[in-house]
Amino acid sequence: MDLRTPEAPPTAEERFAVDSVLGPPESGWFGGERTPLDGHVALGGLAKARSRRHLLLPALHAVQEQVGWISLAALGYLCERLDLAPAEAYGVASAYALFTFEPAPPVVVHVCDDVACRAACGGDPTEELAARHGPPGSGTTVTWRPSPCLGHCEHGSAALVQKAGAGGGRASLAPFTAGDMDRLVALGPQVELEDLPVPLALVPQAGAEGSQLRLLRRVGRLDPSSLDAYRAAGGYEGLRRALEMGPSGVIAELEEAKLLGRGGAAFPTGAKWAAVARNPVRPHYFVANADESEPGTFKDRVLLDHDPYALLEALTIAGVTTGAEKGFVYLRGEYPVAAARLEHAAAEARNRGLLGSDVMGSGLRFDLEVRRGAGAYIAGEETALFNSLEGRRPEPRNKPPFPVDRGLFEKPTGVNNVETLLSVLEVLAMGAAAYARQGTPDSTGTRLFCLSGCVARPGLYEVPMGTTLGSLLGLAGGVAEGRSLRAVLLGGAAGSFVGPEDMDLPLSFEGVRAAGTTLGSGVVVVLDDTVDMTAFVGRVARFFRDESCGQCVPCRVGTQRQEEVLGRLVAGRPLGSVGDELALLADLDQVLRDASICGLGQTASSVVTSALRRGLLGNGALSGNGRQP
Amino acid sequence: MTTMAPASTPVALRRNVELTVDGEPVTVPEGSTILEACRAQGIEVPTLCYLETLAPVNVCRVCVVELEGSRALVPSCSRPVAAGMVVHTASERVRTSRRMVLELLASSVDLSTADGDVHRWIDEYGARPERHGPSAPPGDRDHAHAGHHEPPEVGLAATVAQVVKRDNDQYVRDYSKCILCYKCVEACGEEAQNTFAIAVAGRGFDARISTELDVALPDSACVYCGNCIAVCPTGALMFVSEHDLRAQGEWDEDRQEVTRTVCPYCGVGCNLELHVQDNRIVKVTSPLDHDVTSGNLCVKGRFGFEFAQGGG
Ligand SMILES: Cc1cc2nc3c(=O)[nH]c(=O)nc-3n(C[C@H](O)[C@H](O)[C@H](O)COP(=O)(O)O)c2cc1C
Ligand code: SF4
Ligand code: SF4
Ligand code: SF4
Ligand code: FES
Ligand code: FES
Numbered sequence: 001m002d003l004r005t006p007e008a009p010p011t012a013e014e015r016f017a018v019d020s021v022l023g024p025p026e027s028g029w030f031g032g033e034r035t036p037l038d039g040h041v042a043l044g045g046l047a048k049a050r051s052r053r054h055l056l057l058p059a060l061h062a063v064q065e066q067v068g069w070i071s072l073a074a075l076g077y078l079c080e081r082l083d084l085a086p087a088e089a090y091g092v093a094s095a096y097a098l099f100t101f102e103p104a105p106p107v108v109v110h111v112c113d114d115v116a117c118r119a120a121c122g123g124d125p126t127e128e129l130a131a132r133h134g135p136p137g138s139g140t141t142v143t144w145r146p147s148p149c150l151g152h153c154e155h156g157s158a159a160l161v162q163k164a165g166a167g168g169g170r171a172s173l174a175p176f177t178a179g180d181m182d183r184l185v186a187l188g189p190q191v192e193l194e195d196l197p198v199p200l201a202l203v204p205q206a207g208a209e210g211s212q213l214r215l216l217r218r219v220g221r222l223d224p225s226s227l228d229a230y231r232a233a234g235g236y237e238g239l240r241r242a243l244e245m246g247p248s249g250v251i252a253e254l255e256e257a258k259l260l261g262r263g264g265a266a267f268p269t270g271a272k273w274a275a276v277a278r279n280p281v282r283p284h285y286f287v288a289n290a291d292e293s294e295p296g297t298f299k300d301r302v303l304l305d306h307d308p309y310a311l312l313e314a315l316t317i318a319g320v321t322t323g324a325e326k327g328f329v330y331l332r333g334e335y336p337v338a339a340a341r342l343e344h345a346a347a348e349a350r351n352r353g354l355l356g357s358d359v360m361g362s363g364l365r366f367d368l369e370v371r372r373g374a375g376a377y378i379a380g381e382e383t384a385l386f387n388s389l390e391g392r393r394p395e396p397r398n399k400p401p402f403p404v405d406r407g408l409f410e411k412p413t414g415v416n417n418v419e420t421l422l423s424v425l426e427v428l429a430m431g432a433a434a435y436a437r438q439g440t441p442d443s444t445g446t447r448l449f450c451l452s453g454c455v456a457r458p459g460l461y462e463v464p465m466g467t468t469l470g471s472l473l474g475l476a477g478g479v480a481e482g483r484s485l486r487a488v489l490l491g492g493a494a495g496s497f498v499g500p501e502d503m504d505l506p507l508s509f510e511g512v513r514a515a516g517t518t519l520g521s522g523v524v525v526v527l528d529d530t531v532d533m534t535a536f537v538g539r540v541a542r543f544f545r546d547e548s549c550g551q552c553v554p555c556r557v558g559t560q561r562q563e564e565v566l567g568r569l570v571a572g573r574p575l576g577s578v579g580d581e582l583a584l585l586a587d588l589d590q591v592l593r594d595a596s597i598c599g600l601g602q603t604a605s606s607v608v609t610s611a612l613r614r615g616l617l618g619n620g621a622l623s624g625n626g627r628q629p
Numbered sequence: 630m631t632t633m634a635p636a637s638t639p640v641a642l643r644r645n646v647e648l649t650v651d652g653e654p655v656t657v658p659e660g661s662t663i664l665e666a667c668r669a670q671g672i673e674v675p676t677l678c679y680l681e682t683l684a685p686v687n688v689c690r691v692c693v694v695e696l697e698g699s700r701a702l703v704p705s706c707s708r709p710v711a712a713g714m715v716v717h718t719a720s721e722r723v724r725t726s727r728r729m730v731l732e733l734l735a736s737s738v739d740l741s742t743a744d745g746d747v748h749r750w751i752d753e754y755g756a757r758p759e760r761h762g763p764s765a766p767p768g769d770r771d772h773a774h775a776g777h778h779e780p781p782e783v784g785l786a787a788t789v790a791q792v793v794k795r796d797n798d799q800y801v802r803d804y805s806k807c808i809l810c811y812k813c814v815e816a817c818g819e820e821a822q823n824t825f826a827i828a829v830a831g832r833g834f835d836a837r838i839s840t841e842l843d844v845a846l847p848d849s850a851c852v853y854c855g856n857c858i859a860v861c862p863t864g865a866l867m868f869v870s871e872h873d874l875r876a877q878g879e880w881d882e883d884r885q886e887v888t889r890t891v892c893p894y895c896g897v898g899c900n901l902e903l904h905v906q907d908n909r910i911v912k913v914t915s916p917l918d919h920d921v922t923s924g925n926l927c928v929k930g931r932f933g934f935e936f937a938q939g940g941g
Contacts, residue, residue, distance in 0.1 A: 072842050085850060086841035088818075091828030094839075097776030101842055136777075145777065375776060376832070393829065398687050398707055546776045550829070550836025552688045554726070556809070557733035560787055560834040561761055563780060568762075571783045575762050584760060591729035594702045594722060595690040602701065 014074035017066035021059045022052070022081050052082055056391035060093050061333070061372060068108075068164030069100045084391075095393050095549065097147075097375030098162070098333050105139055106168075106189045109181060110147035110160040110334075114295045115489065115539055116525050117149075119453035120156030124535065128178045133185060141188040144181065148377065148543055149295035150174070150334050153452035153525075154202040154459045160334050163193055170336040174199040198337055201302040202459030204476065214426050214446050215419065216462045219306040224341050227348040230309040236354060238428040242317040243362045247277050250321045254424065256432035258444045263289055263380075263417030264494070264520050264599070266509050269424065272414055275404035276322040279412035284324040287389070287408065287415040288315045290331040290338070291373050291380035294492035295543060296523035299448040300418040302460050304331070304338035307422075308345040312368065314421035316349075316359060317428070319366035322414050327368035330385050333375055342370045377547040381598050382415045383407075384549065395551045396598035419448055419522075439465030443508035447522060451476045454483065454528040466511065470503030472524065483528040487616055491520025493540050494603035496610035517610075533616045534570050537608055541566050544604040554591045555601030562588050562605060569622055578622065585612070648714040663694055663705035663716055672718055675727060675750045677734075678810035679706040680860055682923045683820050686811045691730045691750075694718045702726055724754060732756035737788045737834075739805045742864030742875070761786040767805070771843040773835035787834060796845035799853045799932050801872040802838075806865035809836060813857035813866060821925045826851040855931035859914055859924050870911045881906065889916075892930040897921060899930050910934040 010018070019025070059082070063074045070093060072086075079086045093099045113126045126146045130136070136145045144159075152158035152174035159176040161184065163169065171193040173180055184191055203219050205211040213219075222229045230236070242250050254270030261267045276284055288311055292300040304311060315327045331339055346368060349355045357365045371389055373379045379388045383397035386408045407413025416424075423445055427435045436444040443465035449472055452458045456477025463472060469488065479485050487497045496517045498505060505515055512519050527536070541563040550556045565581055565588070568574055574581045589605040596602045611617050643658040650663075650670050657666045662685070667674045677689040685707035693702035697715040702723060705716075717723060731751050734740070736758035740747055751758075765781035767790040781787045794802040811829065818825045826849045830839035840849040858866040867875075874880040885906045892899040900919045904912040913931050917924040 072844065075841060085818075085825030085828075087828040087839065087849065088825050090839065090841040091830045094830040095775055095832045097774070100774065102772075148776065378832075398704070542780070545833060546778060548833035550809070550831065550833045552690050553730045553733055553808075554690055556834055556836060557737050558729070561733065561736070564761070564786060567780060567783050573784055575760065575784065580760065587725065587729055590722075591726045591733075595693050595726040595730060596701070597688070597690075 008073040008076070010071075010073045010077035011067075013067055014063055014071065015077060017062040018059050018074070018078050018081060020066075021055060021062045022078075025081060053084060053391040054389060056082060056084065056089060056092060057371065057374060057388065060089075060096075060099055061374065064099050064374075065162075065164060065168050065170075068106050068168075069102060069104045071101075082391075092391060092393050095376060096333075096373075099374055104164075105141050105143045106164045107142040107184065107191060108162045109142065109144040109184060110150070110162065111144050111176065111181075112148070112150045112152070112158040113146045113539070114149035114153075114543070115493065115536060116153035116296045116452035117157050118536060118539060119525055119527050119531050120153075120458070122530050123532065125157055129181055132178055133181060139185070142185045148546065149293065149297070151292055151298045151301045151332065152199055153296050153298050153450060155199065156452070156458065158199075160336075161191070161193065161196065163189070163191060165189070167192065169193055170334070171196045172199050172334070172336060173197070201306055202457075203302065203461075204457045204459045205461060211462075213462050214430075215303070215422050215448060216460065218310065219302060219460075222307070224306050224308055225344055227309060227345070227352060227354075230307075234429070235309055236313055236360070238425045239313050239317055239320075239354070239360055241428050242321060243360060243364075247321045247323070250317065250428070251277065253427055253432040257427040257435040258442070259420070259423055259427055259435070260443065260509060261417060262419035262423065262447070262522070264294075264518075266519075269416065269420055272404060272416070273318065273322050276324070276412050276414040279404060281405075281412055282323075283326065283411055284322055285408040285411055285413040286315060286318045286322055286324040286327045287382075287385065287413060288318075288327065288329045288418060288421055289380060289382065289385060289415050290329055290335075290418050291377075291385060292332055292335075292418070292521070293373075293377040293380055294494060294521045294523060295540075296450055296452055296489065296492045296525045297521040298450050298452075299460055299522055301335055301338060303418055303422060304335065304342060308338070308341045309349070310422050310425060311342070311418055312345055312349050312355070314424050315368055316355065316366050317424060318414060318416065318421065319368075320359060320362070320364045324414065325365045325367070327366065328389055328408070329368060329370045330379070330389060331370055331372050332380075333373045339370060339372060346370065376549075377543075378549045378598075378600055381600065384598070385415065386413065393549070395549045396600075398597065417521075440506070440508045440510070442510045447507065447519070449507070449522045449524050451524050451526065453489075453526040454479050454531065455526040456480060463507070466506045466508040468503060469498065469505045469507060469524075472507060473503070473526065476526075479526060479528045483530065485526065486529050486531065486533070487527045487614065489525040489527065489607070490523065491518040492523035492525075493543050494518070494599070494606060495520045495523060496606050497614055497616060499614060533611065534618060537611045537617060538563070538566055538570065540607045544600070548600060548604070552595075552597045552601065554595045555597070555604060558588050558592045558596075558601065559604050562592075562608060566608065569618065582612070582622070585609070646710050646712050648710050648712065648716060650716045651718055657710055659710075661710050663696075663703070663708050663710055663714070664692060666710050666716070667694070667705060667718055674705055674718060675731075675746070675754075676706055677747070677808060677862060678812065680812055680917075682917055683812060683815045683860070686815065689730065689734075689808065689810055691727055693723060693726050693730075695720050695723050728754040728756050732758050732761075734808050736761040736786055738808050738863070739788075739790065739803075740808075740863060742806060742867070743808075744862050747862075764788045764790065767791050770804070770831075770835060770837050771839065773831050773837075775832045775835070778833075778835065789837070794846075795869075795872075797847055797851075797853070798869060799928075800855060800858055801867050801869055802846075803865050803867065803872075804837060806863045807838060808863055808865075809838070810862060812860040812862065813838060816856040816860045816925070817851075821923070822852075822854050822856050824850050824852055824854070827857065853928040853932055854926060855913075855928070856925045858931075859926075868912045870909075874906070874911060880911075885911070892926070892933075894929040894933060899926055901926070901930055903934065
């Protein structure tokens with residue numbers, strides 16, 4: 001490969017950031033000081049450098065956090081160290097929202113203007129910020145930018161504060177008010193991220209009479225840093241049982257429990273684990289998908305912030321059961337608290353022999369790494385996630401081949417959502433038969449629902465599968481007094497609307513399927529009569545336009561066009577007749593669903609189509625005859 | 630792109646697979662794609678990102694067909710055949726998706742110098758790019774930030790229009806004509822040249838072909854092999870000589886003669902096709918089916934003619 005890296009040298013700060021991830025350079029060929037010897041010895045290091053491509057994202061994070069932006073020189077140095085072409089590295093880096101390539105103020109506040117926060121505060125929360133602090137990107141030491149959902153929807157407003165330089169990093173603020181922004185602007189780069197209050201988790205059922213929480217039972221009751229506390233509460237009993245049962249025993253339990261994946265596709269977990277376990281190709285990998293970026297979703301954050309050991313235990317069980325010796329937690333980059341707590345928990349578990357070369361004295365090897373995303377919803381799609389971990393663009397791959405055959409680093413890979421993995425612990429704790437008695441015959445167990453928007457007690461709820469929408473809303477106290485329920489967005493941006501008449505809808509996989517909707521990631525955004533539905537749906541269209549990876553034509557151009565048509569309809573300036581525009585939307589819906597590569601494009605028109613069908617747009621004046629999803 | 634080419638087995642070992650395409654039985658060797666099965670039947674399937682000499686990236690989606698048992702349509706260029714498959718290539722669903730893919734591209738990309746087939750397909754499928762509205766003015770696509778964008782003025786259709794990049798004497802990059810088929814990236818990288826001077830950057834509608842931080846080509850790793858030009862289906866990448874003649878309204882393929890010769894610079898034996906108009910070499914290609922080059926050349930074969938005719 002003819003590698004040419006930019007001539008400008010990196011600053012000491014940039015070098016320090018890169019070296020903090022990659023270690024000091026070993027030789028002049030990979031970005032160190034050239035010594036006369038280097039020209040005369042052939043180093044076998046190229047293959048090694050290339051095999052470290054998976055460190056690209058961690059290194060980019062380091063530069064972004066240290067310097068606040070990524071310069072050509074920093075990119076060049078990083079590429080020398082990894083023997084990677086700068087064009088390729090830029091192609092990767094520029095696909096993520098959290099990386100910037102122009103000098104930026106040291107403090108950047110990413111402010112959520114997404115669906116749940118919009119519904120909760122009755123409008124666009126960024127309008128006030130713009131009025132008080134200027135348009136996005138303005139300001140010299142502190143600036144703000146609108147952001148898609150930050151995973152703190154139960155608070156009704158949220159921000160992620162990013163600070164560059166010493167003491168830098170990321171911190172979440174939720175709830176977040178314009179007053180908070182005033183204070184941040186006043187503090188400027190003096191702000192100490194540790195001084196910002198850590199957002200609480202709202203779990204209204206905790207401690208409430210009669211609630212029998214399973215997945216959420218430890219949340220808020222244990223010190224999330226203490227391995228002893230976790231073990232005292234029964235932690236790591238699941239791993240002990242799994243080691244006793246052996247892989248076939250665990251898989252049989254999961255199959256008998258009929259556990260289905262909670263990440264959106266409802267795939268049988270037992271079958272997935274079995275397929276990885278029996279694949280003769282080695283090595284195997286297992287990935288916990290903690291990229292949680294579906295607007296309105298915050299369940300994984302609550303679990304990871306408050307019960308980090310549970311995920312590590314479950315992932316270890318997955319590893320020893322499927323023959324994977326290496327696991328990854330792919331955590332969304334906007335979850336700094338979870339990142340710190342998971343890292344701490346992993347170190348503790350390693351110290352106590354619960355990770356490493358002899359897991360719990362079994363002679364089996366399993367260890368894991370926590371890797372952070374960098375602001376890309378699409379990276380949650382499992383094959384895009386593999387590409388992201390490998391240091392490639394987060395673009396979904398063509399399927400087949402499926403991950404159980406060719407996944408991470410082209411090897412057999414299991415991937416599960418965080419809630420799925422924690423449900424595995426419950427299956428092992430209760431036994432498959434007891435687990436399967438919860439919920440409905442086809443949707444077993446309990447399920448987490450993220451309630452947000454115009455609801456009296458927003459937060460994370462756990463109920464048996466098949467609970468009706470009405471009783472779930474009842475638990476959360478319904479809509480505020482004097483208001484009336486207009487619609488409920490189920491499943492997030494990739495989901496669809498149901499209405500006040502759907503209170504008997506059973507929230508089970510088969511129940512929502514029969515009603516033509518989806519549980520998705522458990523999003524329940526409650527919308528009352530104060531919500532501007534047109535702006536709400538417009539936000540969803542913008543989300544898909546911004547989050548498409550851009551690989552395939554239907555989604556790359558289709559999401560752009562969908563946003564434009566909606567804009568014209570809202571402005572009352574249709575091209576041709578309103579009927580023409582609705583026909584265009586129907587055509588876009590069809591090509592998106594039928595010809596897109598992945599689930600993002602295939603669901604990008606779902607909310608728009610659903611809103612039209614229900615007459616929720618333009619005060620009901622617009623209604624399409626879009627087909628059922 | 631990490632999509633893999635369907636595994637190819639030596640011909641002698643290949644078994645045959647029978648499937649049904651548009652109601653007719655078709656028998657093709659195992660490992661063939663649905664596209665190959667269609668072509669064996671004489672059925673035309675439009676393709677844009679597919680090229681015989683590159684592993685399929687299956688991104689344009691114009692080649693989709695209906696496969697019974699599959700929820701969504703499947704890209705025929707990359708899906709290997711399996712015994713008993715039932716495929717429809719002309720159903721309403723297939724026609725709608727192909728029409729929309731063509732319409733979406735034609736409404737956002739300047740296809741004026743694209744292969745003739747593209748225009749024929751646009752007509753045949755009834756794509757109506759104009760229904761997306763008049764084009765918005767060109768934008769600064771190289772500085773788009775992932776996850777943020779300004780929607781165009783209401784009533785206008787965003788396009789990929791932008792200023793032509795002319796930063797070297799060999800070729801021009803007019804990304805207003807880019808359909809993002811990934812072919813140039815593949816040709817520059819893993820598939821042929823191994824230079825990796827260009828890659829896809831950004832995401833969504835802002836995705837674009839770029840050098841690192843959009844530095845000019847002379848500051849990039851580019852070695853001017855021109856292999857990207859050879860695979861570009863839309864004329865987004867073009868010899869300076871062709872670009873200038875077109876700008877002057879002088880480009881005329883009817884006045885051109887194509888002479889096949891062997892490259893004089895080294896002993897590899899690359900075949901060259903010299904395109905000559907009015908006694909000047911205006912472009913150099915190499916046959917795709919040539920077993921030495923597969924269409925690829927190096928800077929000497931591709932652009933050395935400039936020295937031959939004392940230009941540059
Ligand atoms: C656009 C898109 C985004 C996704 N994001 C996530 C995510 O953030 N977390 C997740 O667990 N699954 C996500 N998925 C689903 C994953 O591809 C995969 O199906 C899931 O992680 C499998 O886990 P499960 O079997 O436990 O459900 C996403 C899918 C798509 C198409
Ligand atoms: S559907 Fe969208 S997100 Fe998925 S591969 Fe295509 S462009 Fe990328
Ligand atoms: S001319 Fe060759 S090296 Fe330069 S970008 Fe094109 S393919 Fe890559
Ligand atoms: S420049 Fe040409 S070859 Fe490259 S992606 Fe665009 S259209 Fe395809
Ligand atoms: S944090 Fe605002 S919508 Fe989720
Ligand atoms: S030709 Fe098949 S997807 Fe482009």
